[in-house]
Amino acid sequence: MALTKAPSANTVPVTPPRGRARKPRKQLTWNTLHSLKGFLFTLPFVIGFFAVFLIPFVYALIQSVFAVQKSGTGFGPAETVFVGLDNFFQAGTDPVFWASMLRVFLFACVQIPVMLGLSLLMALLLDAMTGRWTKVFRIGLLVPHMIPGIVAALIWLYLYSPRLGPLTKAGDLFGLNINFFGIDLLFFSIGNLLTWGAIGFNMLIIYSSLRAVPRDLFEAARLDGATEGRIAWSIKIPYVRGTLVLTGMLSIIGMLQIFNEPLVFRTTSPETVTSNFTPIMMIFNQAFTSGNYNYAAALSVLLAVIVGVVSAFFYKLTNRPQA
């Protein structure tokens, strides 16, 4: 079987197509045709990518250098005029935009390390667990990942609610008057909700790369008298470092576009969660409430650039010691 296949496979480029006999150029045409076919397979995606990613981005760039202006007296019809980089200058000094950026940035600095730390701890515990119950835990810990983000926000909104949820009542039991929607606790409330939704998935990613650590390393370490904690610290955690960088980066990108959770919380506490609470909320607000599409487009472009720079910086920073 292998005998029949091997020679025929080798002859592919040489075998002349029936009825045609050209020697040197034939191989070239075959290759060209072959390449073309390969390209055709990628074509639907490439067209779609242009339509959904590149053209909108270019379109946003074009939109961002225009603005809708009322004519001098303010009575005539509004007209779209070219304003150059004015929208970007405005965005650069817009205190509302930068306040929302700073808010999300500070929030990310606390929530992402806590969330990743808990995910790592969970993965380490699950990795150390043996026996039948491992499977139960593995599925149980993934339950939050099966809940759509909006629904998770709804559940926690009700859990926090003083009227319906058990949490405020539990606080009353200890004589604490907890308001989960107050300005003091709001970040904790949203952070907890995000952490709850994300640890399962991140745990799974870290856990899969933990399972790839050669098991005999642990045996050897145990023989040398290392405790389980020491094994986790000195073998397992260094081994999953790359995975932690990856999950950290994905979390940062996700955090910069946070939208759903604050939006849901805004329904109960519109005073604390303002309409410009996060950058995406502000863009959404500019576009659909104020109808200021050009400025919203400029903010989108600016935010995309910031996210790109932050990701690249984070990647460089965390990869340097290894390289």
Next chain:
Amino acid sequence: MTTTDQVTTQTAQIALEERGRARLRQPRAKRQKKHDDDSPTGTEVSRSSRILVTAGLVLFLVYSVAPVWWLIVSATKNQTDLVTTSGLWFADFNLWENLTAIFAYQDGIFIRWTLNSLLYAGVGSLVGMVISLACGYGLARFEFTGKKAIMAMVVGAFLIPYAMLTLPLYLLFSQIGLVDTIWAVLIPTFISPFSVYLSKVYVEGAIPPELLEAARIDGAGEFRIFVTIVLRMLGSGAATVFLLAFIASWNGFFLPLTMLQGSDKWTMTLGLYNWLTQSQVNAGSGIDFTSLVIAGSLLSVIPLAAIMLAMQRFWKSGVSLGALK
């Protein structure tokens, strides 16, 4: 000539079957090994640390499951019990009444939303899967100019947050009149760089180039090779690509929120959010949406949980693949 053709066809078929069998064998072998790993390896793990591990996991398990438990319990309660009884245990069993109320509201608009969600996630992911597999196949098994550029696009797109493209996309779609149609949600679902990346990795692992050569010698056209050999051999990889896209689409909120105005085109999550806002705005009016939102939330979880549990093997492999790269 015909005989050689037949021989090579057979060869290809045998190779195909063998591959298929090997791939069937593979997961089983892997599972076997995993099982071995799970069983206690070193007897050295001390008793106290095992208790500590279990206790920690139980804590995390309670944290993860308790809110969902609250949701299940609350979905069975009527409006007064929701407020007056403890959220962690059942009171009068009122689930059927709640469900009837949901399906009756506005002539069953919730069913409409469910079907919409299924349409966007199902059709969107299915078409997206075929597009991604074709592209992944082209990238993995062909050489052509521009291949590097396409790869750069795919990987670079990971870093572009989707929400930031949604507004420009809205502006563009409103120019060509696609806003507030199902296409406004479906088209972006079709195009997923991550799916393309996954597909490329799967093709590299599962489709041997010699097999493609053999099929070509037999005179099979490229399209036929793709449909009859590549798609068929990529079974579980394709399932993973589909499943991950399905989950992402089902959970999606920002895109439908931006694109869809008419409530008849909304998704489940969009509808639930709308009920929530109404329950806040019209707190004084006759209808209290709270029990509707809670029972509806439970309903929206069920299809996703079912498909994820049923296809557990696939999406876990996708996740770990994403983690390794």
